[in-house]
Amino acid sequence: LRVAASTAAGESSLSDLDDIFAVTPEDEPDTPPVGLTVVDTSPSTTTLSWSPPERANGVIQQYEVLYENQSYVAVLNSSVPRVTLTGLRPFSYYNVSVRAYTRIGHGNHTSDTLTMLSGEDVPGSPSYGLSYVSVSSNEVNVTWEHPLVPNGVITHYSLELRNSSHFLNLTTPINHAQITHLRKFAQYTLVVKAHTRIGSGNHSSDPLNITTLEDEPDTPPQFLLARTFSDYEVQLSWEPPKEANSEILYYIVRVWNESSEVWQNVTDTAVVISVDSESRYNASISSWTRLGDGGVLIYISFSTIDTVPFDPPQNVSLVNLTSSSVTILWQPPTQPNGILLHYTLYYSDNTTVTEQVSFTALQCILHRQ
Template identity: 30%
Template sequence: MTAFQQAYWLHAPEHPQNVTALPINSTTIQINWVVPTVTNGIVRYYIVVYRIDSNTDLMELNSTNTTALVTGLTPFTFYTLHVLAVTVARGEASENVTVQTNEAAPSAPLDITAFNVSSTSINVTWQPPMIPNGIVRSYRVVYTTGSTAADVTTTNTSVVIAMLEIFTTYQVQVFATTVAEGDGSNIVMVTTDEDTPGPPGDLFVNEINSTAIVVTWEEPGITNGIITLYEILYSVGNVTTVSDNDNSVIVGITTNTSYRHVIGGLDPYTMYTVVIRTYTRIGAGDLTVF
C-alpha cells in the first residue's frame, strides 16, 4: 500500500452498521443504518449504492441522515444495496442487503383472439402480460354488445363464454390482475354463429282467381342469421300442418324484400293449406301455417 493509500484509509470511516431495508411500495425501498463504529472524522454524508444484479449499472444517492428512500424502482424486483460513509474520503462499504419491491398492476395481456364455438358461445385466448409486475392471480374477460356488458374471471389464458345471444357481435377485452387490475388488452370483435330462424310472421293467403292465390308474409321476428331462403309448401285439404314428407308441393323462394309470392295452376273451388318456413345457412326454422 502506498503512502497516499495509507493516508486515505487513515481518514476514511469504517462501514456503517446494522443495514436494513424494506419495501415501501412497488417502486420505493427504505434503507436504514447505524453510524460507523469508527468514523475517523466528521461524517459529512452517506452514499447508498444499489442495483438489480451484477449485469446492471450501479446507482447512487446521497443522504445526510441514517435513512434514505430509494425511489423510481421497478416493481416486484430484487435490489441489492449497501451504504458507505464519507468524511474527507469515502469509507468502507457495508454488507449488502437484498430486498424486493412490492407488486403492482400488470401491463395488458397480449395476442388476444376470439372465435365462435356455436351460435351461443365463443372461445377467447390470450398470452400473459409482457410486464406482469408481480404474480398474475386471475384474468377478467369483458364482453360487450350494444349497451350490455358482462364479464367472467379465470386463472387460465383461455375461456369459453356461453349463453350468449345468437348471431350477435361482441367486443372482447382481457385484463390481468396481480395485487391490482392492469390495463386492458386490445379489443377484438367476434360474432356468434347463425342458427335456425324463427317462424315468419303475419302469413296471409288471398284468392286472385279460381286457379291462383297470393301468399304474403313478414320476416321472422328472430332471424338468428342471414335469411337465405323462404320455402312455401301447400297441400289440398284443411289440415293442421303440411310437411315435405306428404303430397305437398314445395316452392322455394330466394330471399327478397317483397315477402310476396303468387301460386298458380291450382284446382278451382278447392281448399288448400299453406305453410311457410325460413332458412339460414344452418337450416330451416319452424313453420307458419295458414
C-alpha cells in the same frame, strides 16, 4: 490525562487532574454499516434505514447508497442512516448496498447487499395476442398473452363482451376463458383488462372480433299472413325468423288442402300462390340455410273466396229419349272453384231459348210443353 510512576515496589499516586486531553487521528471505518432494511415502499419509491458501523474510526460525514439492477445503476448520498430512493420502476428488483465515509474515506467496507422489490402498480401495458377457437355454434375458447409490463402480480383478468344488443362482464384468474351461451351466428367484440392488487389502470387490449358458428334455425319465420289477390291467387307474406342462426338461402313454401299440394322455394319474404277458389287451405313456411331448416315451421290456414267455375260441366249426354221427354246427364266441372250450389240448364226449340235452374243433381228430365 493523568500520569502515575511505578517501581518494583508499586505505583505512585496519579498526577494532579489537569485539562490535557488526547485524541487519536481519524481513520477510515473498520466495519460497514449494518442492518440495512426496507422501511416503506411504493411503485416508484422505497425508504431504507440502517445502523452506523460498529467501528467507525471517526465522525461519519455521509453515507453512500448504491442501488442497481440489470438495466439501471444509481448512487444517492445521505448524512443520516436513512434514505428514500425515487424514480424506481414498479415491481422491480434492485440490489442495494451502503458504505460510510469519514473525512479519511470509506475503507472499502460495504454493507451486505439487500435485494429489494419495489411496490406494485397497475399494469403498464395491455394484454395482447387475443385469439379464439369456436367450440360450437354458441361457445368459444379465448386466449391471450400476459402484459409485457405487468407492474405486479396479475390477480385476474376482466373481459368485456358486447354486441349491438348485449353487454357481458366476465372475470378469470388465468389468461384464457371459455365463453358459453352466445347467440348463434352472431358478431361480438371482446376486450381484456389485466388487474393487479392496485387495479387495472387504463390499458385495455385491442378489440377481438368474434363471429359464432352457423347452425340450423332455432325459430321459424314470423308473422305469416295470407291475403287474397284475386279469385285464383293468394299472397303469402312473412318476416324472417328471429333466430335464423345463418344466412337464409331461401324459404320453403308449402300450400295444400285435401286434393292438392304446392311446393315452392322463394328468396323473398312474399309469394303469390295460384289456388282453387272456395276451398280451405293450409300453408307452412320454413327458412333454409346451409345447415338446413331445423325442422321449425310456421303454419296458417285460410279460405279462398267463392268464384265462378273455371270450366263448364263435362260429358253432357242424353238418355231415355222419348216422344215427350228426355233425360240429360253431365259431370261437374274439373275446376269448380268452390262448392257447386246448382246447375242451370239452357235449351231452345230453334226460336226460343228457355232457362231452367235449381238443378242440384247431375241430371234432369225435360218434358215437352
